[in-house]
Amino acid sequence: MNLLTKTGYYYLAISFFLFLTGGIVFYLYISSLLDEEINEQLDIAKKRTLSYVREYHALPATSTLDSYTLTFIPVTYSVQESVIDTLLLSPLLDEQLPYRRIIFPVDISGSHYAAIMHQPLIEKDDLLQAILKSLAWSTLILVVIMFFVSRWLSYTLWKPFNKTLHQLKGAGIQDTPHFPPIPITEFNALHEELNRLFQRIQTQYKSLKEFSENASHELQTPLAIIRNNLESFLQYESLTTVERTKVRETYESTNRLSRILQSLLLLSKIENLQFVNVHALPMRDLLDAGMRPFKEILAFKNLTVELHAKPDTMIHMDPYLAEVMLSNLLGNAFRHCPNDGTVRVECSDHTLTISNSGPPLDIPAERLFDRFAKGNVSIESTGLGLALVKQISDLNNFQLTYSYQSGYHKFVVLF
Amino acid sequence: MKILLIEDEVQLAQTIISCLQQEGYVCEWAKTLDEAEEKIYIYAYDCALIDLTLPGGSGLQLLELLKQGHPETGIIIISAKNSLDDKIKGLDLGADDYMTKPFHLAELNSRIKSLIRRRKFGGNQEIVFSEICILPDEQVVTVHDNRVVLTKKEYDLLLFFISNKNRVLTKEAIAEHLWGDHSDMLDSFDFIYSHIKNLRKKLEEKGAMDYIQTVYGAGYKFSLR
Numbered sequence: 067m068n069l070l071t072k073t074g075y076y077y078l079a080i081s082f083f084l085f086l087t088g089g090i091v092f093y094l095y096i097s098s099l100l101d102e103e104i105n106e107q108l109d110i111a112k113k114r115t116l117s118y119v120r121e122y123h124a125l126p127a128t129s130t131l132d133s134y135t136l137t138f139i140p141v142t143y144s145v146q147e148s149v150i151d152t153l154l155l156s157p158l159l160d161e162q163l164p165y166r167r168i169i170f171p172v173d174i175s176g177s178h179y180a181a182i183m184h185q186p187l188i189e190k191d192d193l194l195q196a197i198l199k200s201l202a203w204s205t206l207i208l209v210v211i212m213f214f215v216s217r218w219l220s221y222t223l224w225k226p227f228n229k230t231l232h233q234l235k236g237a238g239i240q241d242t243p244h245f246p247p248i249p250i251t252e253f254n255a256l257h258e259e260l261n262r263l264f265q266r267i268q269t270q271y272k273s274l275k276e277f278s279e280n281a282s283h284e285l286q287t288p289l290a291i292i293r294n295n296l297e298s299f300l301q302y303e304s305l306t307t308v309e310r311t312k313v314r315e316t317y318e319s320t321n322r323l324s325r326i327l328q329s330l331l332l333l334s335k336i337e338n339l340q341f342v343n344v345h346a347l348p349m350r351d352l353l354d355a356g357m358r359p360f361k362e363i364l365a366f367k368n369l370t371v372e373l374h375a376k377p378d379t380m381i382h383m384d385p386y387l388a389e390v391m392l393s394n395l396l397g398n399a400f401r402h403c404p405n406d407g408t409v410r411v412e413c414s415d416h417t418l419t420i421s422n423s424g425p426p427l428d429i430p431a432e433r434l435f436d437r438f439a440k441g442n443v444s445i446e447s448t449g450l451g452l453a454l455v456k457q458i459s460d461l462n463n464f465q466l467t468y469s470y471q472s473g474y475h476k477f478v479v480l481f
Numbered sequence: 482m483k484i485l486l487i488e489d490e491v492q493l494a495q496t497i498i499s500c501l502q503q504e505g506y507v508c509e510w511a512k513t514l515d516e517a518e519e520k521i522y523i524y525a526y527d528c529a530l531i532d533l534t535l536p537g538g539s540g541l542q543l544l545e546l547l548k549q550g551h552p553e554t555g556i557i558i559i560s561a562k563n564s565l566d567d568k569i570k571g572l573d574l575g576a577d578d579y580m581t582k583p584f585h586l587a588e589l590n591s592r593i594k595s596l597i598r599r600r601k602f603g604g605n606q607e608i609v610f611s612e613i614c615i616l617p618d619e620q621v622v623t624v625h626d627n628r629v630v631l632t633k634k635e636y637d638l639l640l641f642f643i644s645n646k647n648r649v650l651t652k653e654a655i656a657e658h659l660w661g662d663h664s665d666m667l668d669s670f671d672f673i674y675s676h677i678k679n680l681r682k683k684l685e686e687k688g689a690m691d692y693i694q695t696v697y698g699a700g701y702k703f704s705l706r
Contacts, residue, residue, distance in 0.1 A: 282562060286581075289583045291490065291492045293585075294586050300651065300700070317651065362634055367672075
């Protein structure tokens with residue numbers, strides 16, 4: 067629900083309540099006012115009658131055309147003064163109408179009279195109806211006005227907010243937006259906080275990036291020293307076979323360490339979103355380029371490669387990551403395919419399938435994309451290649467699946 | 482041939498220097514940015530190896546200095562930063578090559594040789610190792626003036642061997658030289674062996690001696706017996 071609709075509902079509920087209580091109070095107040103007014107009228111008429119009688123010692127002329135009617139009835143005793151409300155049949159309208167009747171004693175030189183006076187009352191139903199009608203009209207008018215006012219408000223007042231929202235939607239690590247100051251206090255506070263937040267994100271991102279680069283530098287340099295020294299060591303002709311083998315083993319481990327380090331750094335760089343130059347890349351060219359370095363090993367292992375790539379299929383991702391992903395997927399297939407085996411590479415719109423023949427996995431399939439999950443242990447493998455592929459697919463919202471069907475390991479990337 | 486090494490890690494520098502001296506280069510060493518600037522002002526070098534992270538600033542600053550003062554000097558950046566940005570920046574500023582630490586000494590040696598060949602002789606210099614002759618410009622190999630038909634990789638392998646003659650080359654160094662970053666995808670060392678076997682066979686067919694020796698437990702060595 068829109069914020070303005072919501073506040074609109076609240077306003078409506080409150081104004082409904084206010085109008086209702088207001089109406090009741092209004093009704094009670096008006097009716098008591100009318101009541102008093104009628105009593106006053108009757109009192110004045112009574113006083114006028116009595117003063118007439120006192121002055122002229124005769125009854126005044128009675129009239130039925132006045133708003134009130136005055137009649138005198140001769141009585142034998144002096145009556146008590148009384149005021150009551152009663153219904154009288156109106157001969158003109160042929161219905162019973164409410165009247166207030168006052169009876170008071172009039173004495174003229176020993177004769178007693180009862181003066182009876184009627185004053186018509188306003189019908190309470192009519193009053194109530196009138197009040198309700200006027201209230202209903204004002205509520206209706208209020209709703210209509212509020213509707214247009216809220217439309218107008220949402221357009222003008224919330225305009226800067228919507229602009230901010232739009233800016234936020236396009237924001238990323240690479241292009242952090244700047245929110246300018248605006249005269250509205252709340253929005254300005256929001257802008258200031260957002261600017262601070264983005265600045266903090268930027269700083270953290272930078273320090274993380276620096277850390278991985280420093281880690282790379284600080285670790286690769288000692289590794290370079292170890293490796294170069296071992297390489298120089300291997301040059302000595304005086305080494306015994308045992309010594310040379312030991313040096314060689316150490317050298318191999320150093321190589322592996324260096325490669326693992328590089329892959330881990332690449333993984334963390336991908337996690338830090340340092341590769342976000344998304345381009346549309348022709349899949350066929352990528353596959354051709356990815357295949358090229360393996361040309362000799364294909365011939366050596368006598369592998370059959372069936373490549374079916376639909377021309378014009380494009381993939382949207384960072385070019386460097388595309389290269390890493392395909393190189394790892396293809397390398398994985400070629401490496402694990404036994405001699406004289408078959409590797410199939412198929413690419414159509416949004417689907418890349420790379421499968422190779424080979425014996426079933428010796429690790430659970432769901433662990434395949436984990437870091438350091440290695441099958442038939444080979445010293446050369448870092449155990450990070452498929453984890454890299456997984457990370458790259460996740461980054462680009464690709465779907466990566468593995469299955470083993472009729473002697474083929476099959477990797478499918480939905481892009 | 483004079484080479485200037487600008488590197489702040491003492492041990493790494495010493496290994497590189499001793500390797501280059503074995504190859505017959507005169508090697509000078511600068512540890513800091515200031516030392517390097519001083520040497521660049523005073524002397525001329527055939528090749529400069531520049532580390533990017535130096536005490537006193539980035540090695541990239543030296544590139545401009547070299548380009549202005551000695552445009553004939555070949556420049557190889559050696560950096561621990563495997564960052565694409567740095568690589569592009571370095572090459573844009575006029576470096577001829579970029580190597581990421583850790584690198585194989587044999588690889589460094591082969592790149593220096595190829596750089597000096599390109600710079601000094603425009604790639605036209607013949608490389609001769611007894612009866613084997615290589616014309617780098619045309620990528621042609623002859624034995625006793627008979628042309629040997631090699632694949633691209635076999636040619637690269639031979640050139641790598643001759644550039645590093647009398648050095649033991651590990652299979653890793655060979656694989657990395659031939660296949661670069663993809664070398665860790667080809668864990669089959671039999672594969673390297675088969676390449677070497679093919680090269681050996683093709684050279685012997687044309688009457689060359691077998692100069693490729695297997696050093697047990699270490700790798701291969703190209704040398705006169």
